[in-house]
Amino acid sequence: MSQEPVDFVFDARGNREALAPALARGGEGVVFPFKSRSDVVVKCYHPEVLRKRKVALQAKVQAMVDMKETFRGSLCWPSVQVFDHQGQWRGYAMRRAKGVTLFKLAHAMLYERHFPGLDRRQVVGYMLDLLSRLDMLHARGVMVGDYNLQNLLCEPGSAAVELIDCDSFQIRSGGQLFFCPVGSPDMTAPEQQNQAFERLERTLESERFSVAIVLFKCLMLGRHPYDMVGGENPVANICKGHFPYGQGSHGIPKGPWYNIWSHMPFRLKSLFIQAFADGAKSPNMRPSLGQWAEVLQLYRAEMDKGWHALEMKPAQPKAKQYRGSQSVG
Numbered sequence: 001m002s003q004e005p006v007d008f009v010f011d012a013r014g015n016r017e018a019l020a021p022a023l024a025r026g027g028e029g030v031v032f033p034f035k036s037r038s039d040v041v042v043k044c045y046h047p048e049v050l051r052k053r054k055v056a057l058q059a060k061v062q063a064m065v066d067m068k069e070t071f072r073g074s075l076c077w078p079s080v081q082v083f084d085h086q087g088q089w090r091g092y093a094m095r096r097a098k099g100v101t102l103f104k105l106a107h108a109m110l111y112e113r114h115f116p117g118l119d120r121r122q123v124v125g126y127m128l129d130l131l132s133r134l135d136m137l138h139a140r141g142v143m144v145g146d147y148n149l150q151n152l153l154c155e156p157g158s159a160a161v162e163l164i165d166c167d168s169f170q171i172r173s174g175g176q177l178f179f180c181p182v183g184s185p186d187m188t189a190p191e192q193q194n195q196a197f198e199r200l201e202r203t204l205e206s207e208r209f210s211v212a213i214v215l216f217k218c219l220m221l222g223r224h225p226y227d228m229v230g231g232e233n234p235v236a237n238i239c240k241g242h243f244p245y246g247q248g249s250h251g252i253p254k255g256p257w258y259n260i261w262s263h264m265p266f267r268l269k270s271l272f273i274q275a276f277a278d279g280a281k282s283p284n285m286r287p288s289l290g291q292w293a294e295v296l297q298l299y300r301a302e303m304d305k306g307w308h309a310l311e312m313k314p315a316q317p318k319a320k321q322y323r324g325s326q327s328v329g
Contacts, residue, residue, distance in 0.1 A: 009042055009082040009090065017042075017082075017093075029091060042082055043167070044091040054089065061092050063173035064166070070140060074133060076164045097162040099153030102126075102214070106149055106222040108256075111312065115156045119310040120219070124300045125159040127215055128293060133163060134211060135289045143170040143202035145180025147187045147210040149217065170202045177201065185235045186224060187213055190280050193239055205283035212275035215292060219264070221312065223257050225276050241280030246273045262317040263309045265302065267295050 008016050018035040019042065025031075029045040045057065064078040071077040078092040104110040105126070111118050130152065137144065146168050153162040170180040183197045189209035192200055216225040226237035228244035228251035237243075244251035245261055252258045261269065271287045279286035302308055309318070 008085065009044070009093075010085070010087075011080050011082060011093075033096060034093075039096050040093055041096045042091060042093045044082070050090070057167075058089050060171070060178040061167060063171060063176075063178060064169075065092065067171070067173065071166075074136065075166055076162065077166050092167070094166070097153050097164050099155040099158075099160075099162055101150050102152040102154060102161070102218060103149035103222075105154065106218045106220075108221045108313075111221065118156075118312060120308070120312065121300055121303050121310055122159075123218055123312075124296050124303070126154050126161055127218060128296055128300075129154075129159050130161040130214070131211070131289050131293045131296070133161060134207075135293075137169070138204060138207065138289070141172050143180065143204075143207050144210070145170045145197075145202045145207075146182045146184070147214055148184060149214065152214070186226075186238070188238070189283065190239050190241065191283060193235065203283075205286055208286040208288065209275065209279060209283070211289065211292070212272065212279075212286065216272060216276075220257060220260055223253060225272065227253060229253055238280065241277060243273065243276035243280070245269070246277045256313045259314045259317050260312075263314050265295070265299050265308060268299055271295055 008018055010016050019032040020035045021032070023031045023033055023041060028049050029043050032042045032044065034040045034042070045054075050057070058081070061078050061081060065081060068077055068079050072079075073095075076094045076097045078094055080093040081089065082091055082093055084090050100114045104114045105118070105123070115122075134144065144163070146165070148165075151163065151165045153164060154160060168180050168182050171178050179198060179200065180202055181198045183200075185193060187210050189206040192202075192206050213225060217223065224234045225243060225245070226234040228237060228242060230251050231237050231242055231244065232240075242251075244253075252261065271291060275286050299308065303310060
């Protein structure tokens with residue numbers, strides 16, 4: 001098997017497409033754009049990945065291609081299988097996503113460079129769009145599994161969030177469950193810690209836990225909810241349900257994090273406490289995506305009324321009488 005296609009790929013009918021230079025390289029493969037269409041890219045798996053997992057990968061990608069009409073236009077979903085000049089299966093084509101990763105939005109310094117003028121109202125808009133897309137996936141039995149801010153893109157100035165690396169999603173097709181074989185322990189629910197991702201069935205409850213972490217990190221400029229002063233590492237704190245921002249606010253990291261937390265609406269903070277304190281030990285306590293959307297819509301409406309600070313880094317904690325631009329002297 002050739003090392004990496006650099007010139008052409010073919011579809012199942014033998015139609016040839018020329019490839020432009022690689023856009024990105026990851027642990028599983030390389031992404032190339034079509035020369036003829038800048039809005040289409042191909043993911044070609046590394047030869048060593050194919051040697052180990054080709055049969056399973058091809059079966060899953062084919063199942064996803066069969067489902068493509070359901071997700072057309074809303075995700076970077078596999079649309080066509082591709083082969084090399086020897087007829088060997090190499091990967092798939094998909095729509096090309098545009099934007100900047102949420103990792104850069106949820107970063108205490110990078111957001112200023114990549115999202116100039118960013119404020120909390122815009123962040124809430126991104127989160128509402130993300131929740132809408134995730135809700136659509138869950139309604140169709142698809143679980144993201146591997147929540148990673150590098151796999152979520154948004155265009156500055158828009159309100160849309162794109163999901164990439166969809167081939168890792170957990171799907172059901174023809175009575176078969178195709179697992180999400182990858183993940184990050186610091187984004188994984190407590191009940192699913194210390195298990196092999198390759199055979200781990202993601203659930204709505206485990207998804208809700210991971211989604212809550214994404215929301216927290218984006219609103220808290222990248223700070224992990226279980227990162228605390230005097231505590232263990234985030235994964236150990238996940239397993240023990242040690243969330244520092246709850247009752248008494250013990251262990252909140254130094255810096256702007258306390259100020260940011262203090263300016264959040266009570267209902268939003270209550271949902272985070274429900275997710276990370278109560279929900280750590282009781283998965284059924286974790287807020288649904290609909291609950292998050294309702295509270296975030298209210299947060300945005302109240303910001304429009306001037307009731308909450310818009311700054312990404314409020315200079316001071318929220319005073320009791322504070323009402324954003326309508327603060328009482």
